[in-house]
Amino acid sequence: MENVIIVQSLNKSYGTKKAVNNLSFSVKKGEIFGIIGPNGAGKTTTIEIMEGLRKKDSGEVSILGMNPEKDRKVLNHRIGVQFQATSIQKKMKVKEALKLFAAIYNKSNTGDEMLKLLGLEEKMDTYFDDLSGGQKQRLTLALATLHEPEIIFLDEPSMGLDPHARREMWNIIRSLRDNGTTIVVTTHYMEEAEKLCDRVAMIYNGELRALDEPSRLVEDISAHFISFRSPDFPLAQLHQMAGVIKVEHDEELDAFKLYTEDLQSCSYLLFKIAQEENYHISDYKFERGTLDDLFVHYLQGGESA
Numbered sequence: 001m002e003n004v005i006i007v008q009s010l011n012k013s014y015g016t017k018k019a020v021n022n023l024s025f026s027v028k029k030g031e032i033f034g035i036i037g038p039n040g041a042g043k044t045t046t047i048e049i050m051e052g053l054r055k056k057d058s059g060e061v062s063i064l065g066m067n068p069e070k071d072r073k074v075l076n077h078r079i080g081v082q083f084q085a086t087s088i089q090k091k092m093k094v095k096e097a098l099k100l101f102a103a104i105y106n107k108s109n110t111g112d113e114m115l116k117l118l119g120l121e122e123k124m125d126t127y128f129d130d131l132s133g134g135q136k137q138r139l140t141l142a143l144a145t146l147h148e149p150e151i152i153f154l155d156e157p158s159m160g161l162d163p164h165a166r167r168e169m170w171n172i173i174r175s176l177r178d179n180g181t182t183i184v185v186t187t188h189y190m191e192e193a194e195k196l197c198d199r200v201a202m203i204y205n206g207e208l209r210a211l212d213e214p215s216r217l218v219e220d221i222s223a224h225f226i227s228f229r230s231p232d233f234p235l236a237q238l239h240q241m242a243g244v245i246k247v248e249h250d251e252e253l254d255a256f257k258l259y260t261e262d263l264q265s266c267s268y269l270l271f272k273i274a275q276e277e278n279y280h281i282s283d284y285k286f287e288r289g290t291l292d293d294l295f296v297h298y299l300q301g302g303e304s305a
């Protein structure tokens with residue numbers, strides 16, 4: 001599949017703070033590409049450089065074969081950027097905001113189909129400030145897509161939305177993708193990354209830590225674990241067990257989590273030791289990790305992908 005975005009060895013510092021550190025990735029046409037990472041990881045800086053809103057220090061960024069710094073005017077008509085709700089005037093009506101953006105993009109229509117999809121038809125005469133959080137987010141999405149861009153950049157699109165509104169937002173984003181639009185989305189909701197994105201890049205301290213389909217990322221060895229309770233299994237013995245990568249222990253609950261490369265042989269060993277030493281095990285289960293687990297693993301371990 002064709003790459004519509006290529007980022008190569010991107011660097012950006014603010015004074016002595018390195019916000020983006022030698023970052024490289026590419027985005028394929030028609031995918032939902034997630035950029036995930038904790039607060040301050042460099043997500044906004046990266047997305048704003050791609051949008052042409054921020055200057056890079058070094059590296060290459062190609063958006064639809066163009067340079068976002070030099071070709072910004074042309075690119076503005078081919079990419080859509082979802083602005084933060086705070087950048088829209090409170091006393092502007094929905095229809096006025098739509099007209100304004102239509103004028104900016106030289107479009108005569110105000111995205112009627114999109115408005116229907118977003119459920120905003122009834123809200124045309126409502127002031128922006130009187131919309132609910134979900135409606136505001138949907139309006140900013142409508143404004144970003146009015147000119148039918150080929151790529152849409154969304155910075156935390158479901159921030160502040162309740163779970164129902166968040167799912168609605170995901171459906172809208174998926175339908176844009178299904179119509180051939182490429183979507184780049186930053187999020188720090190791991191569930192959003194897992195359920196919405198086709199591929200995710202995990203960044204931390206401005207560096208790429210992992211990049212793959214969410215389901216393949218959680219296939220990562222460290223994302224599998226065994227959980228059980230035991231009042232007497234010595235923690236030190238678990239640490240020494242072959243194949244164990246990490247042990248978590250909740251003393252209050254006598255609960256353990258063993259992260260392992262090999263669930264089967266680790267389980268065999270666990271029960272073998274318990275049998276020989278007469279330790280007690282209960283509530284035993286295998287668990288497949290989620291992106292949340294992987295995220296915590298990378299943050300704690302700090303290993304590179």
Ligand SMILES: Nc1ncnc2c1ncn2[C@@H]1O[C@H](COP(=O)(O)OP(=O)(O)OP(=O)(O)O)[C@@H](O)[C@H]1O
Pocket residue numbers: 014017018019037038039040041042043044045046188
């Ligand atoms: N204009 C700026 N001046 C100085 N430092 C900045 C500026 N913008 C961002 N930073 C710093 O650069 C780092 C990366 O910030 P950035 O906003 O890109 O991260 P982020 O992953 O989007 O974080 P968040 O999820 O909190 O929005 C942070 O340490 C931040 O404090």
